[in-house]
Amino acid sequence: MAIRVPMASPDISDAEVQAVVETLRTPTLSIGPRLEAFERAAAAVAGVEWGIGVNSGTSGLHLCIIAAGVGDGDMVITTPFSFIASANCILYERGVPVFVDVDPATGNIDPHLVSSAVADLTRGGVSADRWLPPALRGIRRPAGRLRALLPVHAFGQPADMDPLLDTARNADLVVIEDACEAIGAAYKERPAGSLGDAAVFAFYPNKQVTTGEGGMVVTNREPWAHLLRSLRNQGRDVFDGWLNHTRLGYNYRLDELSAALGLVQVSRLEQLLAKRARVAAWYNERLASLELIETPRNVPTTTHMSWFVYVVRIVPPARRDTVVHLLAERGIPSRPYFTPIHLQPFYRERFGYRGGEFPVTEHLGAVSLALPFSGVMTETQVDEVCETLRDAVERSIALPATRGVSR
Numbered sequence: 001m002a003i004r005v006p007m008a009s010p011d012i013s014d015a016e017v018q019a020v021v022e023t024l025r026t027p028t029l030s031i032g033p034r035l036e037a038f039e040r041a042a043a044a045v046a047g048v049e050w051g052i053g054v055n056s057g058t059s060g061l062h063l064c065i066i067a068a069g070v071g072d073g074d075m076v077i078t079t080p081f082s083f084i085a086s087a088n089c090i091l092y093e094r095g096v097p098v099f100v101d102v103d104p105a106t107g108n109i110d111p112h113l114v115s116s117a118v119a120d121l122t123r124g125g126v127s128a129d130r131w132l133p134p135a136l137r138g139i140r141r142p143a144g145r146l147r148a149l150l151p152v153h154a155f156g157q158p159a160d161m162d163p164l165l166d167t168a169r170n171a172d173l174v175v176i177e178d179a180c181e182a183i184g185a186a187y188k189e190r191p192a193g194s195l196g197d198a199a200v201f202a203f204y205p206n207k208q209v210t211t212g213e214g215g216m217v218v219t220n221r222e223p224w225a226h227l228l229r230s231l232r233n234q235g236r237d238v239f240d241g242w243l244n245h246t247r248l249g250y251n252y253r254l255d256e257l258s259a260a261l262g263l264v265q266v267s268r269l270e271q272l273l274a275k276r277a278r279v280a281a282w283y284n285e286r287l288a289s290l291e292l293i294e295t296p297r298n299v300p301t302t303t304h305m306s307w308f309v310y311v312v313r314i315v316p317p318a319r320r321d322t323v324v325h326l327l328a329e330r331g332i333p334s335r336p337y338f339t340p341i342h343l344q345p346f347y348r349e350r351f352g353y354r355g356g357e358f359p360v361t362e363h364l365g366a367v368s369l370a371l372p373f374s375g376v377m378t379e380t381q382v383d384e385v386c387e388t389l390r391d392a393v394e395r396s397i398a399l400p401a402t403r404g405v406s407r
């Protein structure tokens, strides 16, 4: 069956097309004025001093992990209810992701649990074991120290940052915000991206702001800004020539075409977010009265929501995976979102995870469903999705459990 409504679509106006074409007519397609302008604009969105453009959100997170000083066996506390990159970036530097379960309302890391984890991990010994991956308990405990917290603002709703920042301050931990899904969001009136030592935005085409591929680190820490600029550019320092490399670096640069696109997108941020909020409101209106579908919950600390995805929960006896199939049969894509990181094959194998370690995350992973969503969706498309969903949820109760889930 042909797809009737796309899962996500970028929102590109003539201004973006013009900006990219104009850039193509210049001799500078990398390391140029558009990147600098985009960096200033993105830093302004977060209300911070520095923006460092990179070629993906994942690269941005990797560089922040390096800046935080994470090395062999060092621990970073993060959430298992996220996109895989938020934990993988720790592994790139041979660190250990220490997962802490999430708040059932938001799916964001639970600050009370984080506080207990920090106390136990700082104390070390057997009290640390309950937080560590199964394969690293007892005699295999990591040799490094606890260095950082890496909360994720899942789905565009900021994590509960104040208690996390208190915990971090008391234990001398760096805080890296994974704001890849939350550009333009606000926590207690403070912008996502301004709350930790550094934050990362991502610009894949399903994101609120896109550059095709791309990402941005934002920070108030000037030494970090200089270090990150060097790391993304093959380790060249400001005084280095093209073939001099002061440190081990990467090619994580963002090209001028992407920056030109991003610059226009950021100038339209309010409009882009308002359009997404309108689509979310259409969904909420249509789904609010359905007993077996829970609509997304925004908590009072979220003073501005930046809608990235529209994720509902399918309540038993309705079956989420059967709903995915039934929707797909009718040309409506959907995604089980997120699949918990600790249950991904690679994490199970390397760290010995089995089900049952993080009950809230695992429950959310089993019932959550991302529906087609973008700022350019029409009300008619939302109607179509909601009608098909209503029918699929009812039918899923009577059908036997599905064998496989199409992704």
Ligand SMILES: Cc1ncc(COP(=O)(O)O)c(C=O)c1O
Pocket: 056, 057, 058, 059, 082, 083, 085, 086, 152, 178, 180, 181, 202, 203, 204, 214, 215
């Ligand atoms: C929470 C989160 N972190 C990190 C990333 C990685 O961003 P990118 O795909 O640009 O590497 C994403 C992207 O989907 C994300 O949603």
